[in-house]
Amino acid sequence: MATRAEVAKLAGVSEATVSYVLSGKRKISEPVQRRVVSAMQKLNYRPNRMAQALAGGKSRVIALLFPTAAKGIANVDLEYGLGAAAAAQELGYHLVMWPTFDRSISEVIATANAGLLDGVILMEVAMQDERVSALSKAKIPVGLIGRTDNEGRDSLFADRDFAGAADAAVKYFAELGHKRIGFVTERRGKSDIVVAALVRAHDGMVAAAKKYGLKLTQFESSTDVDAGRRLLHQIIESPASVTGVIALNPGASVGILQEANIIGLSIPKDLSVLSMASPESFVSATQPRLSTISPPAYEMGDCAARRLIAHLEGSKEPDLPQKLWLGELQVRETTAAPNNL
Numbered sequence: 001m002a003t004r005a006e007v008a009k010l011a012g013v014s015e016a017t018v019s020y021v022l023s024g025k026r027k028i029s030e031p032v033q034r035r036v037v038s039a040m041q042k043l044n045y046r047p048n049r050m051a052q053a054l055a056g057g058k059s060r061v062i063a064l065l066f067p068t069a070a071k072g073i074a075n076v077d078l079e080y081g082l083g084a085a086a087a088a089q090e091l092g093y094h095l096v097m098w099p100t101f102d103r104s105i106s107e108v109i110a111t112a113n114a115g116l117l118d119g120v121i122l123m124e125v126a127m128q129d130e131r132v133s134a135l136s137k138a139k140i141p142v143g144l145i146g147r148t149d150n151e152g153r154d155s156l157f158a159d160r161d162f163a164g165a166a167d168a169a170v171k172y173f174a175e176l177g178h179k180r181i182g183f184v185t186e187r188r189g190k191s192d193i194v195v196a197a198l199v200r201a202h203d204g205m206v207a208a209a210k211k212y213g214l215k216l217t218q219f220e221s222s223t224d225v226d227a228g229r230r231l232l233h234q235i236i237e238s239p240a241s242v243t244g245v246i247a248l249n250p251g252a253s254v255g256i257l258q259e260a261n262i263i264g265l266s267i268p269k270d271l272s273v274l275s276m277a278s279p280e281s282f283v284s285a286t287q288p289r290l291s292t293i294s295p296p297a298y299e300m301g302d303c304a305a306r307r308l309i310a311h312l313e314g315s316k317e318p319d320l321p322q323k324l325w326l327g328e329l330q331v332r333e334t335t336a337a338p339n340n341l
């Protein structure tokens with residue numbers, strides 16, 4: 001494996017100059033940069049990032065934390081990760097997908113304190129998230145996919161416009177003629193952690209149902225497909241007699257469709273189904289094809305990474321104005337006017 005000294009010799013510069021080209025700590029003329037890069041390519045040189053970090057430089061590594069104990073990693077979560085990873089790579093950083101099982105971040109803080117991690121992106125953000133406070137106390141830059149109830153302090157975030165998405169979904173069902181709809185959300189464990197997305201989606205659905213004069217019934221389910229299959233029976237046996245459901249739970253959405261096929265329930269003739277959380281890339285795997293208001297997860301992951309890296313680089317990144325991401329209504333095969341019209 002080539003060494004930094006060999007790169008310096010081939011490029012006709014000092015080892016310090018090679019280091020400056022790699023770190024960006026000192027401005028190096030473009031002709032010299034080109035010679036150094038050319039030498040690295042010819043020698044197939046790969047810098048030792050860990051050694052750079054231990055020597056006091058930036059690791060140029062950020063971590064994307066996702067607590068997997070409650071529901072595992074869904075397709076939409078991978079979209080967030082892919083977007084963040086692509087942005088990080090473009091900006092000269094590496095992104096590490098870091099699953100956590102109890103929302104503990106002690107290992108993350110220890111890794112950052114050792115100089116091997118520059119910043120952290122959190123997912124499954126709670127309204128009052130102790131992880132944000134702990135990372136801030138440890139002086140570790142943190143970005144969010146989601147947002148707490150303290151948006152003024154926790155400004156490095158990319159989040160969804162849940163109120164807008166709920167309004168669009170309920171308005172669409174009202175225009176179809178539905179009067180009684182269900183909202184399928186996630187069943188949480190015994191933990192007292194309140195995930196902000198669930199709170200904001202619930203509040204948005206309640207407000208939209210009131211605005212458009214629809215009766216709303218909430219159903220809770222675990223996030224696996226089998227739970228969604230069981231949930232369908234609860235929905236059709238419910239005295240609420242809903243004619244359509246709007247789901248924030250993508251696993252349950254698939255289970256509902258699968259069980260409907262098994263028991264001979266016609267989707268959307270007997271029950272309309274719209275997902276607020278299934279990524280577009282996932283829709284082709286459903287039968288019939290889901291109607292959605294999907295979160296632009298890839299773009300949101302990209303934005304969260306760019307905001308964090310801009311902060312790490314000391315830039316306010318004016319090209320990324322703060323906004324909430326809505327998503328577009330895509331009508332496919334699982335929504336229609338209710339059967340009684």
